[in-house]
Amino acid sequence: MDNTRHFYKYHGTGNDFIMIDNRDLCFPKDNHDLIAHWCNRRLGIGADGLILIEADSETDFGMVYYNSDGRPSSMCGNGGRCIVAFAKQLGMITDRCLFSAVDGLHRATIDAQGIVSLQMTAVDTVVDQGDSTFLNTGSPHHVQLVSDLAHCDVYTLGKQIRESPRYQPGGTNVNFVEKIDDTTFAIRTYERGVEAETWSCGTGATAVAIAMSHHLHTTASEVTILVKGGRLSVKFTKVGNAYTDVFLTGPATRVFDGLIALSI
Numbered sequence: 001m002d003n004t005r006h007f008y009k010y011h012g013t014g015n016d017f018i019m020i021d022n023r024d025l026c027f028p029k030d031n032h033d034l035i036a037h038w039c040n041r042r043l044g045i046g047a048d049g050l051i052l053i054e055a056d057s058e059t060d061f062g063m064v065y066y067n068s069d070g071r072p073s074s075m076c077g078n079g080g081r082c083i084v085a086f087a088k089q090l091g092m093i094t095d096r097c098l099f100s101a102v103d104g105l106h107r108a109t110i111d112a113q114g115i116v117s118l119q120m121t122a123v124d125t126v127v128d129q130g131d132s133t134f135l136n137t138g139s140p141h142h143v144q145l146v147s148d149l150a151h152c153d154v155y156t157l158g159k160q161i162r163e164s165p166r167y168q169p170g171g172t173n174v175n176f177v178e179k180i181d182d183t184t185f186a187i188r189t190y191e192r193g194v195e196a197e198t199w200s201c202g203t204g205a206t207a208v209a210i211a212m213s214h215h216l217h218t219t220a221s222e223v224t225i226l227v228k229g230g231r232l233s234v235k236f237t238k239v240g241n242a243y244t245d246v247f248l249t250g251p252a253t254r255v256f257d258g259l260i261a262l263s264i
Helices: 032-039 077-089 154-162 202-214
Strands: 004-012 015-021 049-054 061-067 096-101 104-110 115-119 133-136 140-145 173-181 184-191 196-198 222-227 230-239 242-251 253-261
Touching: 004 077, 015 077, 032 049, 032 061, 049 077, 061 077, 077 096, 077 104, 077 115, 077 202, 077 242, 077 253, 133 202, 140 154, 140 202, 154 173, 154 184, 154 196, 173 202, 184 202, 202 222, 202 230, 202 242
Parallel strands: 015 049, 061 096, 140 173, 184 222
Antiparallel strands: 004 015, 004 253, 049 061, 096 104, 104 115, 115 242, 133 140, 173 184, 184 196, 222 230, 230 242
């Protein structure tokens, strides 16, 4: 019996993922130690998370996402963009799709250059916490403005906020934001489940764009979010305090593929 599995490595602006075609349902989904081992950057393939693409009777495919700690997690925006590119590589779609994820259905398009535009969940609640903002864009996010993003201690501050009592149980992702101009914001994100700063966070970029609109740091309906791994675009329709037709757009890149043992 073959004890290996074909994997593919993708990244979305530096947020990297192991992609597995699990339409045969043979992947050991409950083996969280194996998933964490594969995501380990010294002992395994190395990634911020692992994504399974599966058959879905009502949509083009289903997305199952695990953080690098090996545990199932909430929605991942960059992972969602990468799975669209993966589905195209597998011949499951052409230039558009509808897929299911843990937070519901998502529509997406992909162009010839690998730019994916992904519809995110609508947001109808933005919580003003004085010095910060909290909202859920498929994953929970704390958003906080800072004046010197380059020198922000993202790990220490992010970990403190992620583990603070107000976000328990479960914790939150933490975004630090610096305004560049009226339509551009730079961010750095501490991600729960990875328990470190990542090069990009799609749901975080979406949360920042909406939070900046909510607090009138921008009046635009489309903003640019600068992350360590590049740039993303977030577009939305604002009606009162609600945000609909939210789209996250950016590149999804295939890096390499190979075989790995289904054991530690």
